[in-house]
Amino acid sequence: MKGGGDVAEGQIRQSLSGFYDVMTTSGRLVRTRARGNFRSRKITPLVGDQVVIDAPNDHEGYILEVKPRRNQLVRPPVANVDQAIVATAVREPVFSTNLLDRQLLALEIAKIEPVVYLTKTDLLTAEEQPEFVQLAADYRQIGYQVIYDPVAFSQTAITALDELLEDKVSVIMGQTGAGKSTLLNHVAPDLDLATGEISAALNRGKHTTRRVSLLEVAGGLIADTPGFSSYDAFDLDARSLGQYFREFRRAAVNCRFRGCVHVNEPGCAVKAMVESGEIRQSRYENYLLLYQALKNQKPNYRK
Template identity: 45%
Template sequence: MTEGRIVKALAGFYYVMDQDQIFQCRGRGNFRKRKVNPLVGDWVEYESSNKTDGYIMDVKERKNELVRPPIANVDQAILVFSAVQPDFSPLLLDRFLVHIEANDILPVICVSKMDLVEETSEYEKIQMYIEKYRDLGYEVIPTSTKTDDSLEMFYPLFKDKLTVFAGQSGVGKSSLLNAINPELMLETNEISSHLGRGKHTTRHVELILFGNGLVADTPGFSSLDFLNIEAEDLSKFFPEMNERRGDCKFRGCSHTSEPKCAIRAGVESGEIPDFRYEHYVSFLQEIKDQKRRY
């Protein structure tokens, strides 16, 4: 048996990449009984006498799994958020970051359309957010509407990683992917001025070779509710809070009202940005409300 990675799943066939060759495979007959559902990104063991008649014999353990796009073993997510059209949203960005951190995926923040910010005050505000996220240890890449320039900055990031793009609708994810692989011809999510949101397009997922790594050719991310995150774990997914959790006086501190809370002390000293703490409290309440409903 040989090992490879699924780079495309379509019409019951799995396309397995082994070094620089692709083998068309079917799943073993007992997969359905065992409720094994191979995903794009899975490492698998397969047998094949030629390039079109292979069988996947086993699926290796996954380090993570996303729902939308349906993909496994993601190393990195490039989160694309625009400076304007639509306006930059740190609240939505933090929601994405929590999910990325919870899935053990490395986030890279891309702030697109920086060249379209017209007011100096607005530019300075976005620049302030960029610096805050960098201070927290996140890689942040500001880009312009000239996608070719942006690609030069991204190219080294893809090496030896499986990367997905995610973020707000209509921010330029599809434009970046089209620039990576012009054959994709993805619809570029024109913004509806009425709704201020991009139009969604659905397609099968395929991994494409780029920059000595693999990139998912469809923008998206799993649903952004917090159903799989427990209230007591939420602060783990804010790195600046996670490193202080052990210093709180009480075990199981919710970091909202308990005395001698190291995280609230970090907010007061300015080491934890106010807006990040406010988002944490908002998400915490959402998780508690969800648990009551379910």
């Protein structure tokens, strides 16, 4: 096999029907395919991969090498994701800390930094607002970035999001109707996404072409396909659940027993902090629900 004279490095920006569009470090967009011998090694290139390609000028190129990944998601199939914007509606669909905590858990497992963006805040009455001010404060205390903007789409909130997107690869996730498309349209009006369009592109239902791409938004890249459902089963041992609740993990060093699961053990520092109000009650309740669910989960038969 003759080595092509046009070897370049770059990042896969789009995949569609076996083609991968690669943005090279010199700013050229090259359509490529994965080589046969390369595919036989069972490495499927993913959008977001850093790759080495053979990039001739006259015809389509080939991917020669995929660099090691920092992380990878199944939905959307994207590698090397820096962060996930978790669009969380305060209303419509009804707000649930349980859903939020499940999403955060999924991201902790995937080693992707969450940014919680509270949407539809304009629908809150003045009496309902303090609950979300408290929620934002509690989750920031845990160590999460939270954008809470009582006006909805104020310049301050959009600027904060723009700054977070810069130079990063992001995915957006959130329930259907959480306001993902609407939010993206505020950060990138050029995209002009029809509301509801994102889910249509989710390959749910009738769409048969599986196109995934990274869009240039606010000086960063954002996947055009939203993130995984939090109802996916977690591939996790119940006993390790506490490690993925950041404030539990910090507190656990003070539990009397090593391997404390913070349920019935005496001398549990997590429970003590729940009682003293230092750990949010709803976080503990959601932890217990997840703990029970994981304990009852059937073993996951993997290949």
